[in-house]
Amino acid sequence: MKPASKSPSLKCLFLVAALAVWPLPAALAQPQGESFSGYLQTVAAKARREGISETAITRTLSGLTPNQRVIELDSAQPGSQGGPPPMAPYIARHVGPSIVSRGRGRHAELSGVIRKVEARYGVPGPVLLAIWGHETNYGSYVGDFDLARSLATLAWEGRRRDLFEGELIALLKMVDRGVPSYKLKGSWAGAFGYPQFLPSVYLRLAVDGDGDGHADIFSSPSDTLASIANYFRDAGWRQGQPWxxxxxxxxxxxxxxxxxxxxxxxxxxxxxxxxxxxxxxxxxxxxxxxxxxxxxxxxxxxxxxxxxxxxxxxxTGNYRVILQYNCSNYYALSVGLLADEIAR
Ligand SMILES: [Ca+2]
Structure with missing residues (x-):
């Protein structure tokens, strides 16, 4: 999947030169003593070494500024102090009548697609719908943060630089693969589309379910269900066992x-x-x-x-597969219970 490197156009060279001179908002700190624009040049060099085209690099990274809101949201993540909060109120909030009935409606609408995906990947449709429902309420909210800006900010901030820098480079590879830039919006933490994949997960596991040649998890239910099923099969879902x-x-x-x-x-x-x-x-x-x-x-x-x-x-072991998607007992248990309700 490594794209061939291409010669940079003059316009691209201009944009690369511009990377060096973006002003930083004065209010923002400079983590690890490194300016945001300087850090982006480091990322661009790494991306070039991985064979990512100059076009993708400049199109994605030029003009980026750090997003203070992303830093605030990241800092507001709950710490590990105290015991875990009770499960029952979380389940009540996340497995309510509305998400269940919407899931059943989707199951009926997409029954043909779901049968094919179940036969191909061995993962039950209600589990796939429960992931889609839990992640984005079946696609009704997918996030509108600029993914490149969010990932670059989180990588620059440095708390989890390895993770987010890897995801930023994966995003550049998506652009190189032809995913249109206007689609690259998502959560503040860099997950996107109906199933909220990270870029590295998209590159590895997103698939084309409807046969149009694109793995479109931004707007295609077929591609979304097939991609989640592919994730689950890859993570070791055992056919015929409940979660x-x-x-x-x-x-x-x-x-x-x-x-x-x-x-x-x-x-x-x-x-x-x-x-x-x-x-x-x-x-x-x-x-x-x-x-x-x-x-x-x-x-x-x-x-x-x-x-x-x-x-x-x-x-069962299948519960661990749900945990691989999102490692939280609150998440996995509510996905399992939602799947059961959709199937009922
Ligand atoms: Ca498709």
Whole structure:
């Protein structure tokens, strides 16, 4: 997928020269002592070394200024202080009647497309719709931040430079592939389109579902559903297994006695809330009863997010696939429950 490098036009050379002289708003700090325009020249040099065309580099980076609003939003991210907030209110807010009924409506409208995507990728349509619904309310809000500006600001700011610089270079590759610049809007953190992919995810996993030659996750439901399904298949979704099931737990059952001994390689705090793995049959033998069909030999971990007397779930490996999309128990559980409601 590496595009061939092209000779820069005179106009491009002019724009590259202009990179050096953009004024910085006085109010903005200069993280790591580096000016924004100086940093962009470093990124441009790296992009050139990766074979990205001068046209894509200048078209995307010229004239950019840092976005103070993005820095504010990034700084306002919740820290890791205190325990996790309760799950139930989050579920109530994110799996309400409106998003469920819209999901069912989309399922009916797109049933032909969904059948094809399910057959090709082995991921249930309601799960794909739940991701689309949760990310952008089925495409009704996708964000209007300039992606290049957001990613450049976050990379320059430096807190997670490796991540965002990589995404900025991936965005340049998207431009080189012919994705029109006017489409490159999204969330303040650089995710875009109906499924809110990051640029690197788009390059790796977005697919053309409707056969028009473009992986258009900006406006095509077919491409969006196929791309999410491709992501899930790539992340290891197991066909025929649920993401998890509600489970009844005997009163006085001590979930904490089964806490995991494993340390997750990433997202440790999300995974450490799940019990160790046992087969569904082993859980049954301990009195934990699944409240929906699931095979006895399926491995599952027990999760009772709000403590004794509140809903508990047996989670399969497919729940971990949802966590790969967005590593948050609040996200994954609400996607799973929304999928179940859409399918009902
Ligand atoms: Ca397409």
């Amino acid at each position: 998890g099931v509600r489970a009844s737990v005997p009163s006085g059952f001590n979930v904490g006695a089964y806490s995991t001994r494993l340390t997750a390689p990433r997202c440790e705090r999300v995974h450490e809330r799940h019990s160790r793995w046992k087969s569904v049959s082993e859980w049954r033998a301990l009195g934990v009863a699944p409240m929906a069909p699931i095979g006895g030999d399926v491995l599952a971990s027990l999760f009772q997010p709000d403590g004794p007397g509140t809903p508990a779930y047996l989670l």
